[in-house]
Amino acid sequence: MVAGQEPTLQDLSREIHQNPELVWTIDPDRNSRGGITEYNPWERFPNKNGLMLHEWGEGPFCRFRIPGRFRDRSGIYILVAGGKITFVGWCQNLVQRMNQHYGTISPRKCYEGSEPENCLVNHRILEVSKKKQKVMIYLIQDGEPDLCDHIITTLLPVWNLDLE
Template structure:
């Protein structure tokens, strides 16, 4: 019987269902932090870049974090597991070289992988890990060495439907970044100048997001109008005379706090 993805799948449940599998703990994933203890986040939305935000795929906007895994896994093939708080299965993947997969894929996101033809999974997983840790969760990485990695991965995903996996075929996607409450792929997507802000908020996972004016302009790739700096009404929600408000309302957010020339706070509806 397939486990419901709404339930928390623990380490012991996997062992019970698949008794031949052993899950070796690789490490707790710990993003790099600054001297004050804050996670160092980064993205590639550089205002000096010749690539506009529209040139990035939907997971390439970031933010991302940098982390490391221990040495000793080079050339090892098998199945890896990402757990939240060591008792909630979040993701299952397979690889021919575990160390290379993480070091070159997930541990640090290269700019080229953020572009429209880049590796979306790398960006998606790194951001999900970052968001979970920022939400006061711990992330643990486990590994099962096996040559039968693809077959085992398919069986495990079929059985447990981990919420961070994108299920294939006729199965519904459980990706939290593509569910209706996160990414809404519909005709309400606004285009034009404020489309990149919609894309940014539409893929966000936090209930509240505070952005400075400078951050918003980096996302847009252009300057906000002077009225956005002078008048709170410019940030009104669902105002028919301000169609730019669809950039956040259609993404499932409302403006709840305005500090003119400073920051704007968005809250999930």
């Protein structure tokens, strides 16, 4: 990839020879006025141990879910926003990864010692959605973790880079 150029699905096809299928378009929960419902879960956590928020823990965050019919899907998931590949990961259960890891941020996920990836991805989905852009989930069914790593190191998706 050319430095500073955000990868597209065409780059994935040309450079990795993979054509993922579109699975779902993320639509965060909305309030009665149609705006995206935002929340900061760490505000509800008593934090008796004096834990520090990690780099992405402050939020704000949104909530979203994908349908259970994708539960048995595993492989390499690709998040695309504004036509650009923004994040690539591997999962054994797409519904669990999306709904439990990214779609709902618990207070504990916001603090050091947890996985900042969950907060980063959710927060970025919120940012993109507030700009009225769609975040779409693509899947390379049964794609292996080694291929996932290859895609990340070749295409350099910006949200993956933000975790380094």
